[in-house]
Amino acid sequence: xxxxxxxxxxxxxxxxxxxxxxxxxxxxxxxxxxxxxxxxxxxxxxxxxxxxxxxxxxxxxxxxxxxxxxxxxxxxxxxxxxxxxxxxxxxxxxxxxxxxxxxxxxxxxxxxxxxxxxxxxxxxxxxxxxxxxxxxxxxxxxxxxxxxxxxxxxxxxxxxxxxxxxxxxxxxxxxxxxxxxxxxxxxxxxxxxxxxxxxxxxxxxxxxxxxxxxxxxxxxxxxxxxxxxxxxxxxxxxxxxxxxxxxxxxxxxxxxxxxxxxxxxxxxxx
Amino acid sequence: xxxxxxxxxxxxxxxxxxxxxxxxxxxxxxxxxxxxxxxxxxxxxxxxxxxxxxxxxxxxxxxxxxxxxxxxxxxxxxxxxxxxxxxxxxxxxxxxxxxxxxxxxxxxxxxxxxxxxxxxxxxxxxxxxxxxxxxxxxxxxxxxxxxxxxxxxxxxxxxxxxxxxxxxxxxxxxxxxxxxxxxxxxxxxxxxxxxxxxxxxxxxxxxxxxxxxxxxxxxxxxxxxxxxxxxxxxxxxxxxxxxxxxxxxxxxxxxxxxxxxxxxxxxxxxxxxxxxxxxxxxxxxxxxxxxxxxxxxxxxxxxxxxxxxxxxxxxxxxxxxxxxx
Ligand SMILES: Nc1ncnc2c1ncn2[C@@H]1O[C@H](COP(=O)(O)OP(=O)(O)O)[C@@H](O)[C@H]1O
Ligand SMILES: [Mg+2]
Numbered sequence: 001x002x003x004x005x006x007x008x009x010x011x012x013x014x015x016x017x018x019x020x021x022x023x024x025x026x027x028x029x030x031x032x033x034x035x036x037x038x039x040x041x042x043x044x045x046x047x048x049x050x051x052x053x054x055x056x057x058x059x060x061x062x063x064x065x066x067x068x069x070x071x072x073x074x075x076x077x078x079x080x081x082x083x084x085x086x087x088x089x090x091x092x093x094x095x096x097x098x099x100x101x102x103x104x105x106x107x108x109x110x111x112x113x114x115x116x117x118x119x120x121x122x123x124x125x126x127x128x129x130x131x132x133x134x135x136x137x138x139x140x141x142x143x144x145x146x147x148x149x150x151x152x153x154x155x156x157x158x159x160x161x162x163x164x165x166x167x168x169x170x171x172x173x174x175x176x177x178x179x180x181x182x183x184x185x186x187x188x189x190x191x192x193x194x195x196x197x198x199x200x201x202x203x204x205x206x207x208x209x210x211x212x213x214x215x216x217x218x219x220x221x222x223x224x225x226x227x228x229x230x231x232x233x234x235x236x237x238x239x240x241x242x243x244x245x246x247x248x249x250x251x252x253x254x255x256x257x258x259x260x261x262x263x264x265x266x267x268x269x270x
Numbered sequence: 271x272x273x274x275x276x277x278x279x280x281x282x283x284x285x286x287x288x289x290x291x292x293x294x295x296x297x298x299x300x301x302x303x304x305x306x307x308x309x310x311x312x313x314x315x316x317x318x319x320x321x322x323x324x325x326x327x328x329x330x331x332x333x334x335x336x337x338x339x340x341x342x343x344x345x346x347x348x349x350x351x352x353x354x355x356x357x358x359x360x361x362x363x364x365x366x367x368x369x370x371x372x373x374x375x376x377x378x379x380x381x382x383x384x385x386x387x388x389x390x391x392x393x394x395x396x397x398x399x400x401x402x403x404x405x406x407x408x409x410x411x412x413x414x415x416x417x418x419x420x421x422x423x424x425x426x427x428x429x430x431x432x433x434x435x436x437x438x439x440x441x442x443x444x445x446x447x448x449x450x451x452x453x454x455x456x457x458x459x460x461x462x463x464x465x466x467x468x469x470x471x472x473x474x475x476x477x478x479x480x481x482x483x484x485x486x487x488x489x490x491x492x493x494x495x496x497x498x499x500x501x502x503x504x505x506x507x508x509x510x511x512x513x514x515x516x517x518x519x520x521x522x523x524x525x526x527x528x529x530x531x532x533x534x535x536x537x538x539x540x541x542x543x544x545x546x547x548x549x550x551x552x553x554x555x556x557x558x559x560x561x562x563x564x565x566x567x568x569x570x571x572x573x574x575x576x577x578x579x580x581x582x583x584x585x586x587x588x589x590x591x592x593x594x595x
Contacts, residue, residue, distance in 0.1 A: 008384030097367030105385035106356035
């Protein structure tokens with residue numbers, strides 16, 4: 001029964017979101033790709049003026065800032081897209097008037113959310129692929145591609161992003177606000193998780209906060225699997241930590257989501 | 271059998287005093303409501319806006335947790351085991367919600383069917399027969415956003431039957447529909463109960479609708495059950511008051527006074543109130559013949575004479591007055 005709900009939800013989301021606007025999806029893919037890379041390029045040329053402090057390569061594991069920041073930006077794009085859409089699903093159902101009818105049915109929520117996540121992963125991957133192609137044009141170079149590490153990093157990252165989505169979803173459903181909630185979180189992620197600059201540049205206190213967000217470890221793992229730079233031990237330790245952290249998010253997220261659902265149904269007038 | 275005992279729901283809302291502070295306010299939306307629904311019966315839950323109908327229905331459909339009281343479904347504690355109950359019930363609401371507008375009718379039903387874990391071959395047949403039943407089979411592949419109000423409402427009925435529920439809850443299903451579609455819907459509701467043996471709870475604020483459809487009626491006012499009974503039992507309280515709109519050529523105060531005197535002779539409790547054209551006459555007794563007779567006797571030319579549907583507000587006012595005495 002879980003599988004039925006999973007596939008049905010993938011399909012439904014596809015129909016509702018993409019089928020209706022296939023052209024705008026393609027356009028948005030292209031523009032996202034260009035903006036992501038343009039942003040990285042501007043970062044490099046305006047902020048750093050092409051000169052990097054000597055400790056950059058020490059922290060970053062690579063001296064190539066362009067590649068560093070493009071991989072970071074792509075990960076950020078992935079987080080934003082997944083978390084945004086997965087966490088927003090129930091609020092969207094609420095707004096479109098289908099939350100009632102959805103909740104009437106006796107189905108497993110996890111299959112529903114995973115279905116959403118799966119579709120989102122596929123569409124974001126398409127977007128990313130285009131971003132990476134454009135990135136090559138902007139000077140992205142992949143030095144040490146290690147497929148095994150990459151696959152593990154992607155799986156763990158998805159797991160972590162799913163956890164964040166659940167927590168964010170609760171907040172959205174509870175506050176009935178998507179805009180402030182999501183933008184606060186995304187700004188935090190952008191600043192604290194080592195997206196465009198090594199997190200070691202931040203004050204210690206902020207580094208600790210950053211460490212509580214699974215994105216920090218995810219971006220490190222992904223970057224290393226593409227650009228190299230971490231010892232095998234460090235890599236495994238980071239992977240472990242990401243797994244544990246994400247599990248905590250998910251274990252907390254599900255019961256909280258149930259609560260948030262109940263509150264949303266209570267708040268609903270009419 | 272569905273049986274609820276002393277069901278209550280209290281909402282807590284935050285009211286903002288100013289920018290910084292707020293206080294919590296309790297809204298007692300439903301108070302100590304008890305009712306029973308059997309298979310094959312149409313039960314009416316009658317009440318004006320804000321009476322607590324939707325809140326009651328949401329508790330019965332397990333969407334809301336009751337603040338107090340018990341709810342048993344075929345002997346199962348429905349508050350404790352909502353998942354078991356969900357399989358056996360469904361809900362149809364008035365308005366245009368509860369459907370994915372960007373999907374087609376077929377796709378909507380298919381998705382909801384998947385949520386209920388219905389086997390694909392069974393589901394296919396059921397979707398076809400439901401869409402045929404509500405007359406949407408030819409339009410099954412058009413997106414719902416292109417549907418008219420009436421078509422959406424019919425699709426909602428199909429959606430509400432997708433899991434072949436034993437009990438169907440309908441929350442003001444005819445709201446905003448025109449007379450033709452309303453009577454079609456009434457027909458379908460009757461068939462669901464009579465032919466398919468489904469237990470139906472229907473809420474409404476139209477007296478006439480409940481009078482036409484329901485075997486047993488509950489009247490809710492301010493969250494409390496004011497009165498309950500079969501249509502026959504309630505007739506004296508709710509459905510008897512006759513109301514007629516009446517006007518004659520050259521109607522003035524004098525005519526009205528004459529009419530009032532005659533009416534009081536006919537029915538000591540009769541009442542007259544002003545309308546934009548002529549007057550509205552209310553009585554426990556038959557009015558049309560009386561009014562026609564009055565005009566004839568006094569030599570007036572009738573301009574307007576028609577019976578009005580008794581209004582729910584009137585019935586509730588009368589009942590509340592009696593309850594206080
Ligand atoms: N989600 C809610 N939060 C707070 N108060 C509510 C909510 N829903 C309904 N109410 C209040 O509860 C009372 C009953 O509402 P409702 O059940 O919607 O009545 P009806 O369906 O008969 O119009 C009303 O006073 C309404 O304002
Ligand atoms: Mg209502």
